[in-house]
Amino acid sequence: MKKLILSAAIVLGGLSVQAAAPSLATKMAQSVTIQDEFTEVGADAVPAAVKSTIEKSFPNTKLEKAYKNAKNEYKLEISSGDKKYVVYTDASGNIIKK
Template identity: 85%
Template structure:
């Protein structure tokens, strides 16, 4: 009888160890996008240096919209046919990579 109870305990103990599942680790990634606040300005408010840079660097394009931030940087949306591009410049007309 002792052997029977001992065998049952070993079998049940073995089954309970196999039934235990390891905890799953769920990783979550958080992305924070820092974006300078740009406010829309009229195309007339864009400095001539910026307009000149756009005309030289991107010929045959049209200035669709212009935005300006507190750092005096410009975000320009230009288009050529059905393609649209976004270009960032400073007030002097230097193109900024973002």
């Protein structure tokens, strides 16, 4: 009789362990993107050094739109066929990684 009660306790204990819902740890990532405000400028307002850099670094591309921020950095949207790219440069024509 003792063996029967002991084996029932073991079986019920084993079932209760499996019935428990596993706790899942949820990781939450929060990213903040800080972007300087760029205002659109005409292609005539882009310095020659910036245009020269684009022509040398990205041959056979066309300047679609140009934007400028308060730090005299330029955001240039260029295209080659149906592909579009965004390039950031400073006023001297140096490419900036953003």
